[in-house]
Amino acid sequence: MRISAKADYAVRAAVELAAAGNEKPIKAEAVANVQGIPLNFLENILGELRHAGIVRSQRGFEGGFRLARPAAEITIADIIRAVEGPLASVRGAPPEDSKYPGAASELPRVWIAVRKNLRDVVEQVTVADVASGRLPRAVAKLSDDPDAWITR
Amino acid sequence: MRISAKADYAVRAAVELAAAGNEKPIKAEAVANVQGIPLNFLENILGELRHAGIVRSQRGFEGGFRLARPAAEITIADIIRAVEGPLASVRGAPPEDSKYPGAASELPRVWIAVRKNLRDVVEQVTVADVASGRLPRAVAKLSDDPDAWITR
């Protein structure tokens, strides 16, 4: 249950693009510098985001990347799925299609609930939200709970 | 954002112990057979659970494992933390103590919200709940949503 460097970088890059408006493309190098991401690695990531139709690129002089859709329509989930595949899995497979023997037969329902709660956050927050610092109410409520900030 | 085989196995083993009551210890081999877990691997896992004070072991003839506390007091989160460490992390570190530059400064709040929602499920469900198939209301509600079952 960890967020990989790749997913984290991808989201940060997208947010950076969102914050820059969509007038002119932003160079990968500029994003890498501002966000402290290894340039070569970031290039791979941006390639995947482009493949997924999340960003568009422009080559050559004055080239760079920009969001392919309005920032308010791109969710964190979109980005994570683009670079990491499915949001949540159990032993590499989706939780709903494995049968558990014996006393654990009801366990999939728990994993489903976990995934659902995960989705409820990442499918709701857009890169525009993060860039502006104004998170959706439900999410803000979660992250404002002081208890949520305690390392446990 | 995946649940590892180890965490999955650990929970299933604990649930199996819970379902067996706490009269007599259950052999690791029996759990391995019923749940389809490689015995050697399971022994490692049970060792970690014992180290964490979640199960107790009995050696020799008629030996085996039993829960160290009432099943209703052991949460899924306890088990995952015992075998995997912290529930959620970003690039290996807790989300609250990394600073993000530029436009991504508010991103940690999103990761915190994710973790919070995660915790809300796994800290609430006990092994007794899973063994009996009666999940806490809030969790049941999440997993009963048909939408939660769609692979996306």
Place this chain on the structure above:
DNA sequence: GCGTTACTGGACAATTTCGATCAGGATGAT
């Protein structure tokens, strides 16, 4: 066209984690 710039795509590699296996030892109930 030419040169500069910057994305493109893929190959490669170090390190770590995952999932599992195994051997041999310790222990405790009978």
Place this chain on the structure above:
DNA sequence: ATCATCCTGATCGAAATTGTCCAGTAACGC
């Protein structure tokens, strides 16, 4: 004592993670 069972730690291959590098190609200004 004996035997069943847990205990410990080493080891291992495969895959994922986190990068690095580079030759190619498109766009643009001059």
